[in-house]
Amino acid sequence: MNYPGRYWHKLDDGRIQCDLCPRFCKLHADQRGACFVRMREGEAMVLTTYGRSSGFCIDPIEKKPLNHFYPGTSVLSFGTAGCNLACKFCQNWDISKSRDMDRLMDSASPDEIARTAVDWGCRSVAFTYNDPVIFAEYAIDAAQAAHVHGLKAVAVTAGYITETARADFYAHMDAANVDLKGFTDDFYVRTCGAHLQPVLDTLTWLVHESDVWVEITTLLIPGLNDSDKELNELSHWVATELGTEVPLHFTAFHPDFKLTEIPHTPAATLTRARRIALEHGLKYVYTGNVHDTDGGTTYCPGCGKAVIERDWYEILDYALDDDGACRACGTRLPGRYEHFSAPFGSRRIPVSIHRQRSSAHS
Structure with missing residues (x-):
């Protein structure tokens, strides 16, 4: 219906x-x-997709990626069909571009989603795989149900939303990872079928006018959005318009959808992008989709100690207290933190929303 x-x-x-x-x-x-x-x-x-999901999985929160939002915890992830961008490099194109919705759909009410997340020991629910903006009514209701059950709500989004809908949608979200696809309007028009400025407007509003925890991801595609010039301009904009404490993730592209002729992103490109962003004063810059312990690790801005050491989605060492303060020098890191007994790790667990389980470890 x-x-x-x-x-x-x-x-x-x-x-x-x-x-x-x-x-x-x-x-x-x-x-x-x-x-x-x-x-x-x-x-x-x-x-047309309210209550109809493209699948449910238990993921580490670091996979969203969110490195400063209850690190080490698990999140129940789901999406629906459709998308309001037309990215030629879409890495979830079988979901976002689906026109055969019944093949994908698993019926689930907002309350069923929240109860399943609780049963599996998740800390939050994430709207992901495709953009939750297009199923805003469903995402908002699911976020409200999550809050009733003591969970947090996460939007993984391209940030392509109007001023009219923005405040209503994000009023129900606790965290957002926003895909900043590139930093030229030409790239957005030619490769994503969209425009850059609305995304910048969303990011500015989120950071300065909302309580949503925000992290940014840019997928680097060889020859399209990975030049030194563009990386310098992107990093400068984040530092000056959003602030140096907003985490920025550079992730590796793999050939998919309509860009199968472009090779994988070399690890050296991610390292170069991270260096450029750090030179612009950003304090938390990460590399993703690669094994890079240095690029995945969170460092204390006060004493320089590695306070969350990571390899991909795996937490190898954790040196923050329950309030997110460095145990060595007491500097508090921006983000959302609380005690956890052991990190969830790099697992990905597909689940049925209608089969209740008592524990994520059963």
């Missing part, structure tokens, strides 16, 4: 306009938006 959608209005010419993302799709009867999952039905907008 289709779910009543928010964030739209009727135009004078009889069409209705979706006000959720900057595409502002204008729809005649029974037309779908560019995201495929928001549709005009009669005289209203509906969400």
Whole structure:
């Protein structure tokens, strides 16, 4: 069943306009938006994927990636079909570009999702795989259910959302990892079918006008968005407009979807990007999708000690107290922290939302 959608209005010419993302799709009867999952039905907008997921997995929170948001904990991850960007390099294209939704869907109510996360010992629920902006109503309800059960809500998103919907959506999120795809509008237009400025606006608003914990990820694609010039401009913008304490992740591309002719990102590219960002004063810069202990480790800005040593998603050593302060010098690191007995590790556990389990370790 289709779910009543928010964030739209009727135009004078009889069409209705979706006000959720900057595409502002204008729809005649029974037309779908560019995201495929928001549709005009009669005289209203509906969400066609409410309560219908593309699968559930238990992941380490570091996989989102979030390195400063309850590190070492596990998160119940899920998404739906569809997306409001058209990234040629999409690494979840079988989900985000699906037009055969019934093949993917696993029915789940917001409360069932939250209860399953509790049963598996998760600290949070993440809306990921495709962009939760396009299933905002479902994500908001699931976030509210998570909060009722003492869980946190995480959005893994491209940040392509309008000012109209932004405050409502993020009012229910505790953390967001925002994909900053590149740092030129040309890259966004040619490779993602979108524009850069709305993403920068979202990031600025999140960091300065919300309580959401924010980390940024940029997937580096050889020859497309990995030049020294672009990396310098991106790093400078983050440092000056968002602040030096916002964590920035540079992750490795692998050939997929419509960019199969481009090779994997060399580890040296990630190391170079990290060095450039650190030179701009950013304090927490990480490399991802590679084995790089130095690039995955969190260092105390006060004494320089490695306080969370990582290899990929695996925590090798942890030297923060329950408030996130360095045990060596007492400097408190930005983020959200609490006591955990042992890190979840690099496991990925597919789960059925309807089969209740007593523990993530059973």
